[in-house]
Amino acid sequence: MVEIRKPILVSRAVELVMQNAKLLATETVTLDAAYGRILAEPIIAKHDVPPFNRSPYDGFAVRAEDTVGASGENRTPFKVVEEIGAGHVATKQIEQGEAYRIMTGAELPAQADAVVMLEQTVEGEGTFTLRKPFVEGENISFQGEDAKEGEALIHKGALIHPGTIALLATFGYANVEVAKQPVVGLLSTGTELLNVDEALVPGKIRNSNGPMIIAQLERMGIGHQSYGMLVDDLDACTKTVERAIAETDMLITTGGVSVGDYDYLPAIYERLGAKVLFNKVAMRPGSVTTVAVLGDKLLFGLSGNPSACFTGFELFTRPAILRMMGAENPYMPYMKATLGEDFTKPNPFTRFVRAVWEMGEAGPVAAPAGFNKSSAVSSIARGNCIIVLPSGTRGFTKGMEVNILLLGAEQGVSKWAL
Numbered sequence: 001m002v003e004i005r006k007p008i009l010v011s012r013a014v015e016l017v018m019q020n021a022k023l024l025a026t027e028t029v030t031l032d033a034a035y036g037r038i039l040a041e042p043i044i045a046k047h048d049v050p051p052f053n054r055s056p057y058d059g060f061a062v063r064a065e066d067t068v069g070a071s072g073e074n075r076t077p078f079k080v081v082e083e084i085g086a087g088h089v090a091t092k093q094i095e096q097g098e099a100y101r102i103m104t105g106a107e108l109p110a111q112a113d114a115v116v117m118l119e120q121t122v123e124g125e126g127t128f129t130l131r132k133p134f135v136e137g138e139n140i141s142f143q144g145e146d147a148k149e150g151e152a153l154i155h156k157g158a159l160i161h162p163g164t165i166a167l168l169a170t171f172g173y174a175n176v177e178v179a180k181q182p183v184v185g186l187l188s189t190g191t192e193l194l195n196v197d198e199a200l201v202p203g204k205i206r207n208s209n210g211p212m213i214i215a216q217l218e219r220m221g222i223g224h225q226s227y228g229m230l231v232d233d234l235d236a237c238t239k240t241v242e243r244a245i246a247e248t249d250m251l252i253t254t255g256g257v258s259v260g261d262y263d264y265l266p267a268i269y270e271r272l273g274a275k276v277l278f279n280k281v282a283m284r285p286g287s288v289t290t291v292a293v294l295g296d297k298l299l300f301g302l303s304g305n306p307s308a309c310f311t312g313f314e315l316f317t318r319p320a321i322l323r324m325m326g327a328e329n330p331y332m333p334y335m336k337a338t339l340g341e342d343f344t345k346p347n348p349f350t351r352f353v354r355a356v357w358e359m360g361e362a363g364p365v366a367a368p369a370g371f372n373k374s375s376a377v378s379s380i381a382r383g384n385c386i387i388v389l390p391s392g393t394r395g396f397t398k399g400m401e402v403n404i405l406l407l408g409a410e411q412g413v414s415k416w417a418l
């Protein structure tokens with residue numbers, strides 16, 4: 001008899017996965033290895049930024065009081081006593097009517113209190129004139145205006161992106177404390193599967209899920225440990241799954257989670273004593289997506305159907321991996337878009353449609369990326385987003401507003417509204 005499974009809402013399934021994502025330890029990496037990692041310590045300003053008052057322009061550093069009365073008819077002359085390039089400091093003092101030639105980024109000498117841009121002067125031989133007065137503090141980048149020493153600037157749990165790298169470098173973080181990355185085991189099941197370099201033979205197909213998931217992991221900067229492809233044999237699969245769980249922090253399997261005669265993952269979970277968090281989700285594609293926990297390890301049983309497999313990874317596995325690393329924004333970003341085509345078939349389950357979004361005249365427009373069954377592989381290749389069509393009895397028509405999940409974004413958001 002076919003087992004009856006009770007579907008749970010996608011939001012509940014995500015919640016269950018996230019609750020069971022165990023926080024990994026931290027490690028220290030050098031700054032040049034920190035890009036893409038998750039910060040395990042906050043970034044606190046170790047000094048003021050900028051660390052000294054400096055010139056934001058190429059020009060002349062003057063005493064504002066000496067510019068009083070300058071006008072077009074009465075240009076005020078200055079004598080240049082010293083030139084200060086970026087990285088140098090002044091060695092001379094200035095008196096009334098004297099100035100420093102100063103370059104962008106150079107420290108403002110103590111006696112000067114305003115900077116005149118080159119364009120605001122008429123230059124002579126070691127001299128220049130001005131046609132307007134300057135006020136104290138004009139054209140100065142003040143010490144600490146960007147960040148004050150001791151200020152908490154970036155949270156622990158933030159993704160280290162190029163901007164974060166710049167901040168870390170500013171404060172001299174040659175080493176950074178980051179979350180360890182999980183060792184992710186990957187195993188594809190199915191007697192029908194061939195390797196990429198094998199010729200098609202009757203009844204067989206090439207394994208596309210394995211390489212796809214490796215790339216989905218790589219897009220997150222995460223490596224994998226491969227357990228290859230397994231034929232549908234309960235004993236052999238159980239052994240490999242058991243070994244994989246022992247050697248990794250989490251395991252992704254593809255295929256074998258349905259209710260067919262050779263879908264052995266449910267039996268394997270049972271044999272190993274894993275607790276099944278859910279084995280049916282109210283979503284299309286991927287309703288058979290199954291997630292189990294053994295000890296503190298998550299076991300992702302993704303559907304063998306390529307579109308379902310892809311979607312299952314993005315909806316459940318990806319945020320779980322990020323949560324394991326303590327990421328504060330583990331969810332892929334989403335935005336509103338106008339539906340570019342009718343999608344009239346009502347669906348009792350939330351539908352995730354591989355789609356292409358483009359900028360339309362009135363804002364983003366998203367249209368399905370072609371053949372859209374759960375078995376589809378061509379639409380995954382074309383898609384740059386996933387349209388979310390909430391469950392219900394009505395269909396959706398062109399022009400309606402929908403949420404789209406943005407694939408491949410570097411930075412995520414802290415919550416989803418699925």
Ligand code: AMP
Nearest residue numbers: 188190207208209210255256303304305
């Ligand atoms: P399953 O989830 O094992 O019932 O598989 C569902 C469908 O996905 C079947 O048509 C399988 O042949 C296909 N499939 C399973 N695994 C893969 C894979 N790794 N790559 C491509 N297609 C697959």
Ligand code: MG
Nearest residue numbers: 190255256304
């Ligand atoms: Mg199978």
